[in-house]
Amino acid sequence: MTKVDWHKNQIDDNTVITRSYKSTQNVRRYFKSKCGENFKFDRAFMQWMKASEGVTMGAAAQEWLSRQQVNDAS
Template identity: 80%
Template sequence: MEKVDWHKNDIDDGTVITDSYKTTQNVRRYFKSKFGEQFKFDRDFMQWMKSSVGLTMGDASQEWIRRQDSK
């Protein structure tokens, strides 16, 4: 699996979540570009991200939407 620098790499929907995943300002910018200022990390979603190695950031976006819809 290709190593991703979560601080510097361009992140898009096809970026694969790696075992080196970190919740960084770069990741936050990616989500805010998709969802606006309403995007917020919470502890459960951060854990989901850490356990989602092999999925894509597009999958993560869909998960965030699913969690918002269930609130």
């Protein structure tokens, strides 16, 4: 798996989450561009990200959005 510098690398939907994943400002910008200005890291989602090695960032954005729909329905 290619090493990703989560601080500097361009992140797109096809970027694969690696073991070295970090919740950086660069990652936050990506999620805000995909999920909207209401995007926030919460503890559960951060744990999900850490456990999601091999998943694409596009799939991670969809996961965050689906979690919001569940929360909104509650």
